Amino acid sequence: MTDDTNEKPRARARPKEEFNFFQDQRVRSAFYQILTAGIFAWLVWYLISNTAHNLEVRGMNTGFGFVNSSAGFDTDFKLIDYTPGVGTYGRIFVIGVLNTLLVSFFAIILSTILGFFIGVLRLSNNWLVSKVALAYVEIFRNVPLLVQIVFWYIGVFSLLPSVKKTLDLTFGTEMLMLNNRGLYMATPILGNLFWLTPLALVFAIAGVIFLRRRAHKIQDQAGVRPNTFLPSLALLLLFPGTAFLATGMPLSWDMPTLQGFNFVGGTSVPPSFLALLVALSIYHAAQIAEAVRAGILSVNTGQSEAALSIGLKPYRVMSMVVIPQAMPAIVPPMISNWMNTVKNSSLGIAIGYSEVVSLFMQTALNQAGYAVEMVGMTMAFYMFVSLTISFFLNIYNKRVQLVER
Amino acid sequence: MKLSTHITALAAITTVMATGATVASAESTLDIVKERGHLRCQVGPPSPGYYNLDSDGNWYGLDVSVCQAVAAAIFGDQTKLEIQSVSSQARFTALANGESDLLSRTATWTMTRDTQLGIDFLATNFYDGQGFTVRKDSGITSAMELKGAKVCVTTGTTTELNLTDFSRQNNLNISNVTFEDYNVRDETYLNGGCDATTGDKSSMAGNISAFPVPGDHVILPDTLSKEPLASAVRHGDNQWSDIVRWSVFALINAEELGITQANVDDMRSNSKDPNVLRMLGTEGNLNEGLGLEPDWAYNIIKAVGNYGEIYEKYMGDGEQGIGIPREGSLNALWTNGGLMYSPPMR
Numbered sequence: 001m002t003d004d005t006n007e008k009p010r011a012r013a014r015p016k017e018e019f020n021f022f023q024d025q026r027v028r029s030a031f032y033q034i035l036t037a038g039i040f041a042w043l044v045w046y047l048i049s050n051t052a053h054n055l056e057v058r059g060m061n062t063g064f065g066f067v068n069s070s071a072g073f074d075t076d077f078k079l080i081d082y083t084p085g086v087g088t089y090g091r092i093f094v095i096g097v098l099n100t101l102l103v104s105f106f107a108i109i110l111s112t113i114l115g116f117f118i119g120v121l122r123l124s125n126n127w128l129v130s131k132v133a134l135a136y137v138e139i140f141r142n143v144p145l146l147v148q149i150v151f152w153y154i155g156v157f158s159l160l161p162s163v164k165k166t167l168d169l170t171f172g173t174e175m176l177m178l179n180n181r182g183l184y185m186a187t188p189i190l191g192n193l194f195w196l197t198p199l200a201l202v203f204a205i206a207g208v209i210f211l212r213r214r215a216h217k218i219q220d221q222a223g224v225r226p227n228t229f230l231p232s233l234a235l236l237l238l239f240p241g242t243a244f245l246a247t248g249m250p251l252s253w254d255m256p257t258l259q260g261f262n263f264v265g266g267t268s269v270p271p272s273f274l275a276l277l278v279a280l281s282i283y284h285a286a287q288i289a290e291a292v293r294a295g296i297l298s299v300n301t302g303q304s305e306a307a308l309s310i311g312l313k314p315y316r317v318m319s320m321v322v323i324p325q326a327m328p329a330i331v332p333p334m335i336s337n338w339m340n341t342v343k344n345s346s347l348g349i350a351i352g353y354s355e356v357v358s359l360f361m362q363t364a365l366n367q368a369g370y371a372v373e374m375v376g377m378t379m380a381f382y383m384f385v386s387l388t389i390s391f392f393l394n395i396y397n398k399r400v401q402l403v404e405r
Numbered sequence: 406m407k408l409s410t411h412i413t414a415l416a417a418i419t420t421v422m423a424t425g426a427t428v429a430s431a432e433s434t435l436d437i438v439k440e441r442g443h444l445r446c447q448v449g450p451p452s453p454g455y456y457n458l459d460s461d462g463n464w465y466g467l468d469v470s471v472c473q474a475v476a477a478a479i480f481g482d483q484t485k486l487e488i489q490s491v492s493s494q495a496r497f498t499a500l501a502n503g504e505s506d507l508l509s510r511t512a513t514w515t516m517t518r519d520t521q522l523g524i525d526f527l528a529t530n531f532y533d534g535q536g537f538t539v540r541k542d543s544g545i546t547s548a549m550e551l552k553g554a555k556v557c558v559t560t561g562t563t564t565e566l567n568l569t570d571f572s573r574q575n576n577l578n579i580s581n582v583t584f585e586d587y588n589v590r591d592e593t594y595l596n597g598g599c600d601a602t603t604g605d606k607s608s609m610a611g612n613i614s615a616f617p618v619p620g621d622h623v624i625l626p627d628t629l630s631k632e633p634l635a636s637a638v639r640h641g642d643n644q645w646s647d648i649v650r651w652s653v654f655a656l657i658n659a660e661e662l663g664i665t666q667a668n669v670d671d672m673r674s675n676s677k678d679p680n681v682l683r684m685l686g687t688e689g690n691l692n693e694g695l696g697l698e699p700d701w702a703y704n705i706i707k708a709v710g711n712y713g714e715i716y717e718k719y720m721g722d723g724e725q726g727i728g729i730p731r732e733g734s735l736n737a738l739w740t741n742g743g744l745m746y747s748p749p750m751r
Contacts, residue, residue, distance in 0.1 A: 058501045059523040059640045073565040074572070076555070076580045084569045154589070158596040180598050181555060260553040261600050262580075270582065271598065352557075352584040352593070362494055363560045363583060369522050371498050 051372060066368050067093065073363060075354045077270050092364050096356030097381055103273060103355065104342040104385075107280035111341065112334070114281060115288025120318065122293050133289070140286040146347050148283055153275035153351040160271070163262060177256060177263070182270045184256035184263045191250025200243035201236070208232045272353035276345065284341050288334065295330035296322055327400040335393040339386040346382075356381060434638070434645035435479070435696055438506055443485040446472035447505035450490055453611035454720050454727040455511050455531075455634075464488045467719045470709045471509040471530055471636055475652045477708035478701040497522045500639060507638055507649055511605065513563050514635040525646055528653035529635045530712075531720070532735035532744055533605040534628035535567050538613060541623050543600065548627035552577050557590045557599035559583070567630040568603050587612060601625075605632050607720070611727040648695050654747040655702040658684060659711035660738060661747065666710035673703055684750045691750060702750075712745060713738070 021027055055062045067090035074084045079098045082091055122133040140148070160180040161167055169176040175186040211228045219225040244251075256266030299322050307321040308314070349358040361378045365371055438444050448456035448468055456466040473483035491499050500508045501523040511533075512518070514526040537556070539545045548571070558565050560583045572579040582599055584590040591612055594602045602609070606624055613619050638649055659665075662681050664672050673685045682688040685706075686699035695701065709715060716731055717723050737743025 054502070055523075060501055061521045072569055074569040074581055076582050084573060150589070154592050154596075158593055158598055162597045180596060261551075262553055262555060264553070272582075349585050351589060352582050354583065358560065358583065358585065362585065363565060365494050366560070367563075367566060369497065369517070371494075 055372065061370065062373070063370075064373055066370050066373070069368075071364060071367065073367060075359055075363075077273065077354050089360075089364055089368060093356070093360050093377060096354065096359035099353070099359070100342070100345050100355040100357075100381075101385070103276050103280065103348065103353070104345045107277055107284065107341050107345065108338050110277070110281035111284035111288055111337070114285035115337075116292055117289075118285060119289035119292025119296070122289060123296055137286045137289050140282050141290070145279065145283050145344055146350060149276055149279040149347055150350055152279045153272060156278075157271035157275045163258065166258075166263075174255060175253070180271060181262060182268045183274060184266050184268045186253040186255045187265075187267045189252045189254055191252065193247040194250045196247050197240050197244045201240040204235045204239035207235045207239070211235075270353070272348060272351045275351055276348040276353050280341055280344060283344075284337055287337050287340075291330055291333035291337065292326075294333075295326035295328075298329045299325045324400070328397070331393060331397040331400060335390050335397070338389050338393070342385050342389070343382055434506055434642045435648065438479060443487050444472065444476045444479060445487045445489055445504070445506045446475065447489045447491050447496060447500060447508045447510060448472070449493060449496070449510045452511065452608060453614075454607060454729070456488075456490075457725070459725075465719065465725060467531060467715055468509045468511065468634075468636075470715045470719070471653060471656075472507065473709050474656060474705045475507060475509075475649055477704040478648065478652045478655075478695075478697055481698065481700070481704045483704075483708035497524055497637075500524050500637060503639065506645075507636060509636040511608070511634045512637060514633045514637075515563060518637075523640045524637045525640050526635045526637045527646055527650040529633040529744075530653055530656075531607065531634040533607050533632035533634055535564060535603060535630040535632060536606040536609065536628055537601045537603050537625045538594075538609050538622050539601045539625060541621050545601075545625070548625050548629070549575060549577070551579055551601060553579070554600035555580050555582055555598070557582050557584060557594045557602040559587050559590050559604065560585055563630070563632070564604055571629045591616070603629070605634075607727070607729050610729055614727065644696060648697065651695065651750075652701075652705060654750070655684065655705050656709070656712040656715065657738070657745050657747040658750050659702070659706050660713040660745075661740065664706055664711060665714060666706060669703060669706045680749075680751065689751075 052062060068088050070085055071087060071089045071092050072085055075082070075092075075095060077099060078095045079102065080091070080095060081087075082095060118133050118136055121129050122137065124130045124133070158180055160178060163179050163181055166177045166179040166184075168174055169178055177184045208228075211232055215226050215228045254265050256263040256268065258264075303325060304317050304322055307317040312320065345355055346357040348355045349362065352358070356378055361374055365374045368374070446469075448464065448466075451457045452466075454466060455468045456464055459465055469488065472486055472488060476486040477483040479485075489499070489505055491505070496508060496510065496512065497518065499505050508524070509530075511531075512526075513533075514529065518524065519526050537548050537551065545551065554577075556568060556579050558568055558581045565581060565583060568579065568581055571577070582593065584593070587604075587608075590602060593599055595616065602612075604612070606628070609624055613622050613624070616622060636649055636653060638646055659669075662678065662684065664681060664685070669685070672681050673687055676682055676685075679688065683691055685703045686692060686701065690699070692699045692701050698704075710718075713731075716736065717726065719726055720729050720736075721731055722728055731737055731743075733742065735744045737745065739746040
């Protein structure tokens, strides 16, 4: 008996001694992983070296030296200084990148706000409201984005009044003017000590946050929430206002004025920017609205019924019970929507918006001719932006996921 | 349009990345073309006068005629031809990597392109120049009056660079609005989004004719740039360069010698002019250096006519023409004061 019990463990351990290199699972999986990585590395190496070789054989210039050589052409919309003939192709790339980021940034903000709004309205109990939201979603989701962009450009912003009959959006102050050459804004010129005003605003915001915290505390202890709205408003208006007046109103405006053919001075954005911004915002708002609706529907109705039964008002039910639970379902499609907004901004090329594809991959490529490098740089840029967006939203996503116990 | 443009651009670039290194080596382009049985000739998206599609989907135009001439010179049959319509940003890559045998489109011969893109420009078939179109009621009569103006321009050409150069030279502070598609450019201009459009004068003449009221617009007399539009081939195959260069010269030379599509048969057998007989292959051995049949030039003229005939048909007052007068322009024969000049064929 004792022999038996002693022998059995030995018998079990035996396969270890007969370790078969070709049948061991760890060896096999390591082998396949190394093989896959090796093939991939070889493929990348092959593509790069073969491209370089082929370009050389064909006498085509290669390398990234061109980013430091000067570009001779100009562009109508740029956020940084650029002088044709002095500015480099590298600078052109940066101008294009900034223009892409500018329109995408505003489009993401607008489409997210609008999308949330429409998505919630879509579930409204009011028949008319929900059907209007439905119509919005179905119209803008089902027409190709390129068609919408061209429509907003040719059908709306090109048909605005001409320069001579400019619309004044501020009714007489000429601070904000719109015509078919773009939107012209007066630019603030900051004087001495102006920095005190934003500083005062920061203090005011800190004060508001303090007030809210205090209100929470009191509510927790006494069950009654003190009114914070009026004190907050007073803080926000009085603090910066006093600072502004005390420093002697150090602010003047650079006004756009009509000179020759066009408005000069101020800040302006071309109609192509406006058309692209509107089209992207509206199109992606429809997509986001659907994501929001799906997220809200994913929350069990028992949750809102329970919330209503303890006496919460309907909008509180939405904001305190339903939306927080819907976020885990809303965020992942939101990530892809934001990434798509950035990528879809490249369609601005159709209406002459100087984003990175139009400016760099088209105009600059035609002037300098470094096709592989320029397309590569453009691809790298889009990939970088998409991965960055996805990285930060994934962090946020982890935070809103339900903590399961 | 945009999507297909990008697909062709990517396709062209992918080909550079993926094709084996052996393709570009020793084998001559002529042998490759003969083996394939047809010529692959690259033009651009339809552009009146140069390359356009008729109602049956056939290509015609000045640049298409050059394609047909080269096909006729090689095969004696101008239909052994595949016309490739390629976007302007992929055009030189597609030529350099062997997708196209020949580029015959409105490509301006510039030093950068000739020396840095792995291609060689050969023979100019149209001398163009960049100009401005403005509305007549704007009262502008010279480009110098465009100070501070917005000018609509299409991308992918030397046009933007010329415009900026012109603005810098003359301190005009012109701001350019760039479009990928000339239809959107023209729409913007017509709606007043720009004070002027700029482009090669010949193509603007074609575009204006499509405006709602062509008479309201005028091309300013100023010429911003030299735009010799030339055919190009891959760098490094001299025999192939010779074939294309002399096919274009044959068109010009035929006009000078009075050989037309109609009388070419008669001239070949009955002409007394040794220049005609040498060119059409009745005498001498001009073909041998090119590696073609003796009747190569005869086939060209038989297929497409001489340069003057082609010009009248597509650029001039012909049925498919766009009405650009030739008389007194750079495109007249040198004997009439123009620049169309072929070196002697002897």
